[in-house]
Amino acid sequence: MISLIAVFLSAAVVSLLATFPMVWLLSLFKLGQPVREEGPVSHRAKAGTPTMGGIGFVITIFALILILIDVEFHPQYLALLLLTAAFAAVGLTDDLLKVFRRQNLGLTFRQKIFLQIAAAAAFAIYMTFSGHNLTLSGFLSNSGFSDPYLYQFLLIFIIVGSANAANLTDGLNGLLAGTAGIAFLAFAFLSVKLHVPEANVFSLVSAGAILAFLYFNFPKAKVFMGDVGSLALGAALAGLAIILHKELRLMVIGGIFVIEALSVIIQVMFYKLFKRRIFKMAPLHHHFELMGWPEIRIVLLFWSIALILGIIGIVI
Template sequence: MTLVLLFGLAISFLITLVFAPFFIPILRKMHFGQYIREEGPKSHMKKAGTPTMGGVIFLIGLMGGLLVMALKYHMATQETYMLLFVTVGFGLIGFVDDFIKIVMKRNMGLTSKQKMLAQIIIAVVFWLIVARLDYSTYLSFPGTTWMINLHWLYPFFAVFLLIGVPNATNLTDGMDGLLSGLAAVAFAAYSIIAYFSMNLGVAVFSAAMLGALLGFLIFNAHPAKVFMGDTGSLAIGGAIAGIAILTKTEILLAIIGGVFAIETLSVIIQVVSFKTTGKRVFRMSPIHHHFELSGWSEWKVVTVFWFVGFVLAIIGIYLKVGLGG
């Protein structure tokens, strides 16, 4: 089984690695270049015009890897297809948002109401599928035997998670390779957790996503040749939230995805502080920009955040696998 998962990882990696050099010039030729916000760090202005919507690249790698796994090893389960649905669904929302920003020259893309409605639809459909499979409404506390049954509140919690995580990963995507590296770590952790939980469909999906992201990272790491755009960041968040629900690790996600939570919390703190006191807690939010404006190089910020994400992932794996949580 381990060799099969590694094979799926390798296939997704190779498909992404081969597809990227063909697709990036197409994005450049079509002038699908990144728009840089004027209020962002001035050092980022030189990135203007870098091809975006690169999330398509690793999504192709993911689907290619899963297709090979399904045809060759018959390893795709209903959970695999459910995760593919939520990933591609959120990816399509991001794709439309990116398309409007770049092609239609509307800097804000979809309106907040349009984006929220689309996310709610995908989240509710995913939950309805989960409900038909009679998944537990219990939440487990990592490393303990404590559990709490949300009963009728669980569907609302699940939908909140499915909307909140993609927006957290979207906020994290602000530096070359930051999100792709952190997401790769998270999917590696979940592939291990799913494997030891005998949830093979989730393990196959996580391994394929890991391979695709590692392939993409080669082109996305500093200095980035391509950005993933909302196409990629929302797809990643949808996939991670879906995995947390299917593996019943909703609370553990706060640890494995701890950096995403910190990034989101920094934005909330900044907004609340400024609106209530007129003062900013951070030089700029999300918090990765705070460190950048404090004098850290972009590469230093990214590698430190990767390291923190790696440590949190190890802790998450230990709490779930090592302690049998």
């Protein structure tokens, strides 16, 4: 137990040390976040806040996992790191384009999806042909697949969906960092229950690194994680769930991300069908903003829901 706490705290300390100079450099070179014109009016005050702070915790996760896990003996965790790094690279490219263009227009939707599918496909193909069982784990039983291509398609869908759902959640200071940190802690407990120490280490390192980032990101944020952080977190969670064969349980543990993504899908479909909106704005956290809720209240509510869902995901 003491060693596990040490892993978590070490990741938190390294993340803090890595992010401090990142914030200074991002501020020095004025690499600030452009704000969406169609977003809530209250967000315009956040324009110019340094972005891409997620680089700090992504580097922390990458470095500590290479130190703490023998990836030569457990190559699936090297594949997971490469998946995380690939999605971080897509996010970083998107962030840099937004910053240098000085508007909230980075990669096009097609460019982002193509790159994400390519990265997810590489991971899915590796997992399929590296001895990974072709099963998706539900809550009571496992569903096996005789067709590896169908299995790969489902893995790609899970990874890309998780990454973009996390990206949608990153709309309020501290919202994604807190909910993702809780999700990784849930997987840490789940991996103890499943007797998978490597997954436990990966989860604790990720949780420690991300929750430490809240020092910089909790309202009023000194830095945003950017797409480099949000896409990496969503992909890492999905990849970890796949390694553990807990893909469907991810929908519970990461339920906040599912809710946020569904709110966007429902909003778009309802408007196309009936020319009316269900929510004042999507994703869902913006709906509460436009209802007049303070940002901190929304964040704490979503954290609380994430904690409850995390506990449910562990015990079911």
